[in-house]
Amino acid sequence: MVFHRRPLAAALPLLLAGCGVADRTSADRLAATGELVAMSGGDAGAAYACIGCHDVDGRGNGAGSPRLAGLNQGYLEAQLEAYADGRRQHPEMQSIAKKLRPEQRQAVSVYYAALPVPAVTTTPVDDPRAASLYHRGDPARGMPSCASCHGAQGEGNGAGNPPLAAQPAPYLAEQLDQWRRSARRSDGGNVMLAISRQLSQTESAALSRYAAGLRGGPPRPGSPEAFPGAHRADPKNDASAQPLYEAVSQPAK
Numbered sequence: 001m002v003f004h005r006r007p008l009a010a011a012l013p014l015l016l017a018g019c020g021v022a023d024r025t026s027a028d029r030l031a032a033t034g035e036l037v038a039m040s041g042g043d044a045g046a047a048y049a050c051i052g053c054h055d056v057d058g059r060g061n062g063a064g065s066p067r068l069a070g071l072n073q074g075y076l077e078a079q080l081e082a083y084a085d086g087r088r089q090h091p092e093m094q095s096i097a098k099k100l101r102p103e104q105r106q107a108v109s110v111y112y113a114a115l116p117v118p119a120v121t122t123t124p125v126d127d128p129r130a131a132s133l134y135h136r137g138d139p140a141r142g143m144p145s146c147a148s149c150h151g152a153q154g155e156g157n158g159a160g161n162p163p164l165a166a167q168p169a170p171y172l173a174e175q176l177d178q179w180r181r182s183a184r185r186s187d188g189g190n191v192m193l194a195i196s197r198q199l200s201q202t203e204s205a206a207l208s209r210y211a212a213g214l215r216g217g218p219p220r221p222g223s224p225e226a227f228p229g230a231h232r233a234d235p236k237n238d239a240s241a242q243p244l245y246e247a248v249s250q251p252a253k
Contacts, residue, residue, distance in 0.1 A: 034111025044096040070117035072159040076109035082186040089183040130210035154214030172208035194203025
């Protein structure tokens with residue numbers, strides 16, 4: 001998550017007024033608290049409220065701030081933890097994540113995970129090379145397909161493999177660069193590190209545009225049996241169920 005300063009103090013009385021309903025279940029109360037964190041910034045303060053960049057519906061800002069709506073709760077919480085402990089680097093997000101209490105990170109993750117998956121509004125990209133890389137990978141370079149983890153339509157495959165459709169293309173390109181530079185280090189087996197370092201800057205940009213324009217939809221539940229080398233089993237720590245893809249391992253000498 002990336003935030004711009006947008007004071008929201010005027011909205012807080014209305015938000016707080018809805019938090020005292022006695023007959024809510026614990027899950028409802030947790031979701032409501034997550035909404036309050038999203039709107040108010042929680043312990044990070046109103047100037048850093050999530051909606052300043054990710055919007056009320058969790059769509060993101062269309063540029064450098066990703067959409068959070070409909071992403072897996074455990075995955076979202078894991079990203080906040082990675083910001084807090086330095087495995088993901090972004091000055092604002094690191095500061096915010098460190099200030100949020102663990103229960104606030106959980107609550108705001110519950111809130112955004114429950115929001116509807118937004119429809120893709122971008123025009124599909126007609127780029128045969130990017131399409132081939134996304135759907136088939138590049139066997140000559142030992143590169144697996146993006147679709148094996150992120151779904152044929154960018155819908156995501158399993159809790160730890162997030163959807164790419166309806167994400168801003170600039171954000172996706174920046175994340176590939178972050179993986180390449182080891183500014184993101186929360187991926188078990190260093191899968192994304194290996195893949196990103198095999199892509200040229202031109203390929204990364206083209207893949208990002210292509211993935212952002214895919215049809216998307218609700219994330220698939222995932223199948224470790226179908227994708228034994230790629231499926232990340234635990235969204236809480238982004239750990240891979242299997243070692244790094246054999247295809248991207250260094251050849252024996």
